[in-house]
Every structure is written in C-alpha cells, then in structure tokens.
Amino acid sequence: MLSRLSTWLHVRPRIALALLLAPPLAWMGVVYLGSLVSLVVQSFFHLDDFSGLVVRRFTLATYRDLFTRAHTDIVLRTVSMAAAVTVADAVLALPLGYYLARYAGPRMRAALTLAVLMPLWSSYLVRVYFWKLILAREGVVSWALARAGLTPLLDGLLSLPVVGGPSLSVSALGTFVAFVYVWLPYMVLPVAAALERVPRSCLQASADLGARPSQTFRYVTLPLALPGLAAGAIFTFSLTLGDFVVPGALGNSSLFIGQAVLAYQGTAGNVPLAAAFTVVPMALMAAYLLVARRLGAFEAL
Amino acid sequence: MTFAVRLRGVTRRFGAVTALRDVSLDVADGEYFSLLGPSGSGKTTCLRLIAGFDRPDEGTIELHGTNATGVPPYERDVNTVFQDYALFPHMTVAGNVGYGLRIRGVTRAERERRVEEALDLVRLPGVGARRPSELSGGQRQRVALARALVNRPRVLLLDEPLGALDLKLRQQMQIELTALQERLGITFLHVTHDQEEALALSDRLAVFREGRLEQVGTPAEVYERPATAFVADFVGVSNLLDGPAAEALTGSARAFTIRPEKIRMLPEAAAAAPGQCSVTGRIRDVVYLGMHTRYVVEVAEGALLTVVEQNRETTSVDVHGHRGRGVRLAWDPAHNHVLGA
Numbered sequence: 289m290l291s292r293l294s295t296w297l298h299v300r301p302r303i304a305l306a307l308l309l310a311p312p313l314a315w316m317g318v319v320y321l322g323s324l325v326s327l328v329v330q331s332f333f334h335l336d337d338f339s340g341l342v343v344r345r346f347t348l349a350t351y352r353d354l355f356t357r358a359h360t361d362i363v364l365r366t367v368s369m370a371a372a373v374t375v376a377d378a379v380l381a382l383p384l385g386y387y388l389a390r391y392a393g394p395r396m397r398a399a400l401t402l403a404v405l406m407p408l409w410s411s412y413l414v415r416v417y418f419w420k421l422i423l424a425r426e427g428v429v430s431w432a433l434a435r436a437g438l439t440p441l442l443d444g445l446l447s448l449p450v451v452g453g454p455s456l457s458v459s460a461l462g463t464f465v466a467f468v469y470v471w472l473p474y475m476v477l478p479v480a481a482a483l484e485r486v487p488r489s490c491l492q493a494s495a496d497l498g499a500r501p502s503q504t505f506r507y508v509t510l511p512l513a514l515p516g517l518a519a520g521a522i523f524t525f526s527l528t529l530g531d532f533v534v535p536g537a538l539g540n541s542s543l544f545i546g547q548a549v550l551a552y553q554g555t556a557g558n559v560p561l562a563a564a565f566t567v568v569p570m571a572l573m574a575a576y577l578l579v580a581r582r583l584g585a586f587e588a589l
Numbered sequence: 590m591t592f593a594v595r596l597r598g599v600t601r602r603f604g605a606v607t608a609l610r611d612v613s614l615d616v617a618d619g620e621y622f623s624l625l626g627p628s629g630s631g632k633t634t635c636l637r638l639i640a641g642f643d644r645p646d647e648g649t650i651e652l653h654g655t656n657a658t659g660v661p662p663y664e665r666d667v668n669t670v671f672q673d674y675a676l677f678p679h680m681t682v683a684g685n686v687g688y689g690l691r692i693r694g695v696t697r698a699e700r701e702r703r704v705e706e707a708l709d710l711v712r713l714p715g716v717g718a719r720r721p722s723e724l725s726g727g728q729r730q731r732v733a734l735a736r737a738l739v740n741r742p743r744v745l746l747l748d749e750p751l752g753a754l755d756l757k758l759r760q761q762m763q764i765e766l767t768a769l770q771e772r773l774g775i776t777f778l779h780v781t782h783d784q785e786e787a788l789a790l791s792d793r794l795a796v797f798r799e800g801r802l803e804q805v806g807t808p809a810e811v812y813e814r815p816a817t818a819f820v821a822d823f824v825g826v827s828n829l830l831d832g833p834a835a836e837a838l839t840g841s842a843r844a845f846t847i848r849p850e851k852i853r854m855l856p857e858a859a860a861a862a863p864g865q866c867s868v869t870g871r872i873r874d875v876v877y878l879g880m881h882t883r884y885v886v887e888v889a890e891g892a893l894l895t896v897v898e899q900n901r902e903t904t905s906v907d908v909h910g911h912r913g914r915g916v917r918l919a920w921d922p923a924h925n926h927v928l929g930a
Contacts, residue, residue: 489675492642495662496669497689497740507688511679 331563342559350560354568359548363568366545369460369535370528373467374521377475380468381520382513385479389486401480404473412470416537419466423456423538430456453540462538470534471527475520482516483509518580525576529569545569591654593618593744593776594639599648601634608634609645610800616778616793618653618743621770623779623787626797627823632780633748635797639778640669640746653743667744668737672752674729676721682708682732683717689740707739708732710769727758738769744776751786763789784824788812796820814926821846821928826883826895828852834892838866844928849897851924854884854916861919869917870894875908882908886918894918 453459532546861867
C-alpha cells in the first residue's frame with residue numbers, strides 16, 4: 289500500500305511537491321500574511337475618541353494622526369537610532385570580519401565565531417538588563433571612567449541634549465550602546481561570509497597593479513564586502529526599528545516605534561494607530577530591501 | 590650587463606617545509622623565460638617572490654639592477670597574470686583592464702584609449718562593457734593578460750596561465766604569447782608544469798625539483814643534454830640506462846639517457862649498421878597514440894626501453910599485433926647522453 293503510494297507519487301512529482309510545501313505555505317499564507325493583511329487593514333480604521341471604540345470604516349484619519357509632530361518625532365528618533373546602530377555595527381564588523389576571513393587560522397576562526405555567536409545563546413532580555421547594570425550610575429563603566437579620571441568626559445557626554453540623560457542607563461547613548469551590542473553578531477557573520485568569498489588573488493592582483501593597501505581596500509575589498517554589509521544592515525536596521533525592550537530598559541521617556549505600538553494597542557486600546565505605526569518600519573524595510581537587492585545583498589545571506 | 594630579474598641565494602621556508610633552497614637565477618632583459626617543474630617544486634613560490642607577494646627568508650631579488658627584496662608589490666615594475674585570472678568580479682572588463690591606470694591617476698580619455706588598445710592587443714576588442722562572469726575561460730585569460738600589459742611592465746609574470754584551458758585553446762594561446770612577447774620585447778617569466786609548453790615557448794628555462802634548481806638552459810640544451818636523471822625524465826620521455834645494461838652497450842657502467850624517438854626498431858634477425866648501439870628484446874607493451882605508437886621493450890638485464898615510432902605505414906591493428914614480438918633496437922651512440930658529463 290505504502291510502496292504503491294510512493295510509486296504513484298514518484299511519477300507525479302508536482303503532486304509530491306505540492307504535498308511537501310502545503311504545510312509551510314499554509315502557515316505562511318494564513319498566519320503570517322493573514323495577520324499582515326489584517327494589520328494593514330486595521331491601520332485604515334480609526335478610534336472614536338468619544339466612545340473609545342474602533343470604527344471599522346475606511347479612513348485616513350489614523351494616518352493623519354500618525355503624521356502629527358509628536359508621532360513623527362517617534363518615527364524620526366527610531367529611524368535615526370536604527371541608522372546609527374547600523375553604521376556602528378558595520379564599522380565594528382568590518383575589521384573583525386576581515387580578520388576572521390583573511391588572517392585567523394582554523395582554530396582562531398572557530399573560537400572567534402563562537403565568541404560572536406555565544407551571546408545569542410542567553411536570553412536577550414537578560415543581556416539587555418545586564419547592560420542596565422553595566423551602564424548604571426553606580427555601574428562598572430562609571431566606576432572605570434572615574435578611576436581613569438574621565439568622569440568629566442562622561443558628564444559632558446551626558447549633558448548633551450537629545451543623546452544625554454541623568455546616567456548612561458537612562459539615555460539615548462546607553463540605548464545606542466546596548467543596541468550596537470545586541471545586533472552585532474547579525475552584522476559580523478554576513479560581512480565575514482562576504483569577505484571570505486573574496487579570492488586572495490584579487491587582493492594580490494590589486495597590489496600587483498599598483499594599488500596601495502588603502503586603495504585596495506577602497507576599490508576592491510569594500511565593494512566586494514558591500515553585499516555582506518547590506519545583508520547585515522537588513523538585520524540591524526529592522527531589528528532596531530521594531531524593538532521596544534532596549535529603549536524600555538535603557539531609554540528615557542522619549543518613545544521608540546516599538547514602545548508606541550505597545551502602548552497604543554495595550555492600555556490606550558488604539559489598535560488602528562498601533563497598526564499605522566507598524567506599517568512605518570514595514571514600508572521603510574520594503575524600500576531598503578529594494579535597494580539592498582540592487583546591491584546584491586541577498587546573495588550574501 | 591643588468592638582468593631583468595636576478596635571484597641570489599634565495600631561500601623560502603614555510604614552517605618545516607623549505608619551498609625554495611638557495612636558488613640563484615639570472616633572467617636577461619627581453620627573454621621569454623620559463624620556470625618548469627612538478628607541483629610543489631617551488632616554481633610558483635619563486636614567481637610570488639619576484640612579484641612581491643612574499644618575501645624570501647634568505648637571499649636577494651634584483652629587478653633591473655635594483656634590490657627589490659623588501660619592496661611591496663605595488664612599487665614593483667612587474668605585472669602578473671594569475672592562474673585563476675583574479676579578475677575583479679564587481680568591475681566591467683574595461684574597469685578591470687583600466688584598474689592599474691586608474692590607480693596611477695591616468696586621465697579618463699587616455700585610459701579609455703589604452704584599454705581599447707590593450708584589448709585589441711589580446712584580440713578581444715569591444716568587450717569592455719561586459720562583466721568577467723559573462724566571458725568564457727579563454728576570454729577571461731585574455732582580459733587578465735590585457736590588464737597586466739596595459740601598464741607596460743618591464744617584466745610580465747605568468748602563473749600557469751594556460752592551465753585551465755583546453756588543449757586546442759592552449760596551443761593557440763602559446764603561439765599568441767610568443768608573438769606578443771616578440772612584439773612587445775619585454776621579459777616574460779612563465780611558470781608551468783607542462784614541459785611541452787616550456788619547450789615550445791621559452792628562450793631559456795629553469796627546471797625546479799623540490800625547491801632546488803636542477804638545470805637552466807635553452808630548450809635544446811635541457812632536452813638534449815639533461816643535467817640530471819630527473820631533468821631527463823621530466824622534460825620529455827627518456828630511457829635511463831645504468832649498471833650492467835649500460836656497460837653491455839657502451840662498455841662503461843656510467844649512466845646515460847637515450848630519447849625514445851632516437852631508437853629504431855628492427856626485426857630481431859636484422860643486423861644493425863656498424864658502429865650503432867644495438868640490443869635485442871621483446872615488446873612488452875604497446876600504446877597506440879594515433880600519430881605515433883609507444884612501445885615498451887624489455888631488453889637484456891631486465892631493463893625497459895621506451896621506443897616511439899611514427900605510424901607512417903602501420904595501423905592500430907598492426908601495432909597491437911606487435912605485442913610479445915622479439916625485436917632489435919638500434920641507435921646512433923652519438924645520441925647517448927652521459928649524465929653529469
């Protein structure tokens with residue numbers, strides 16, 4: 289019986305393929321795309337201020353609300369943070385990835401890859417709250433800077449508008465540090481993978497043709513690492529856009545998109561506005577992915 | 590006289606392995622010079638040292654009379670054609686060929702002109718806008734050549750440049766390389782493991798073995814008067830006779846070599862012409878190669894001699910019928926080459 293079924297399927301590969309793909313496609317279609325569609329639809333409803341009930345009728349009122357100053361500030365703040373985190377992670381990942389791909393021996397490479405990945409083994413929440421302790425006014429960073437006599441520098445940084453705050457653990461600066469830390473592995477791995485695929489002979493050819501190491505980096509290494517950087521940026525950028533834990537733990541009262549979504553769909557009960565907020569990172573990422581595809585980022589994933 | 594390339598006592602070690610051992614070598618200006626040897630013999634290491642990708646542990650390297658031992662590759666007046674071509678995948682063909690000029694700050698108009706000129710030189714005009722990935726292996730090879738030549742180097746280094754090409758293309762490129770070298774008049778330094786290629790292309794060649802130089806000479810010298818048994822065997826096919834077998838033929842036990850094409854195969858009963866070396870034996874093996882046939886003949890004292898005969902009259906059926914037959918081998922003793930003489 290079973291063998292007859294196998295034979296029947298063997299000569300009908302399309303049906304076999306359909307059976308194989310049905311469960312994951314059903315999941316993606318119903319659960320993922322379904323909720324996405326419902327989300328977008330929700331963003332075109334609006335909340336009746338009087339009754340506090342959602343009016344299920346097509347309107348752009350919620351988007352008008354989204355484009356008020358208070359809300360665009362949230363979007364701008366989140367996007368700037370995401371961009372800053374992405375750039376910082378790229379700057380940190382390039383030399384590390386270059387070392388991993390070019391110089392590290394097999395043992396060193398395994399050890400470093402493990403070191404990059406290991407933080408992902410522990411809970412992200414735990415790591416974020418550890419940063420709260422590290423960056424606290426009584427924490428190890430303040431202590432170390434005080435011992436080095438650099439407390440004025442720290443105070444100076446914290447007194448800056450926008451990025452500063454009462455302490456590192458309650459400031460945009462602290463949020464930035466924690467973000468850079470938690471998303472770094474997602475940047476290092478694709479960058480190292482992209483650099484690993486650059487043939488050594490290409491770099492030698494560049495030197496052979498008269499390019500100094502800095503020129504080789506600019507004209508050969510960096511362009512060839514670009515797909516990896518773009519792939520890593522997909523992660524660091526989108527993860528920062530949607531996160532509410534890090535700014536919740538380390539930020540001040542200024543909200544990020546993730547926090548706004550959390551607040552509006554929860555206590556405020558304004559699901560349409562929460563949905564509209566969610567559409568912002570989706571639209572941004574869609575635009576970014578289009579650009580990234582042109583840069584060949586998907587070949588480096 | 591200043592030499593294009595001059596190595597003095599160059600040694601390079603990788604951990605416990607000595608890749609090059611006390612190599613001294615002079616390459617004249619405008620010479621087509623080949624570095625020949627089996628894989629792992631040190632020829633590529635030698636080329637990398639001359640290009641500047643690596644530094645010797647001992648010894649010096651001179652380029653055109655100036656010491657270049659510690660000079661980085663980007664300050665050497667040499668250019669390399671890499672074994673894997675090493676074309677930049679993110680640039681067009683024109684971008685690749687013009688790279689060296691761009692680095693040197695040559696103006697765009699001048700660059701475009703010279704790139705076009707270089708592509709013409711390697712007979713690949715009009716492909717400037719394409720990507721390397723859109724080209725065939727043979728075309729990539731030509732682009733790599735153009736990219737090196739466009740800088741007008743005084744020495745061109747070629748690292749197994751024809752290794753990845755099929756036989757027909759390889760033979761065609763060999764002809765083009767020699768023509769190119771004669772036209773440009775610059776020094777070509779060509780690494781290869783293919784002895785036919787080295788013989789066909791070179792003005793002179795150096796034979797490497799296990800990091801040492803075995804012999805340096807013109808193709809005729811290396812082929813006809815191999816300095817060692819290794820060279821005799823590696824460059825072409827050679828019969829090495831020593832001990833009693835040698836003594837029976839020449840009256841001296843000193844080892845000598847005789848090339849297979851110099852030996853004539855006669856019927857066993859036939860008499861050799863006077864003054865010829867002659868020996869009888871039995872055909873052990875027949876390898877039909879189309880144009881010619883290779884016979885392995887077992888002679889007295891158990892020695893095996895390889896003999897090559899043109900298939901002028903014979904067919905494959907004929908030659909396979911020769912297996913097991915008794916024959917007389919005869920050759921002019923002038924072709925005997927006593928090793929180390």
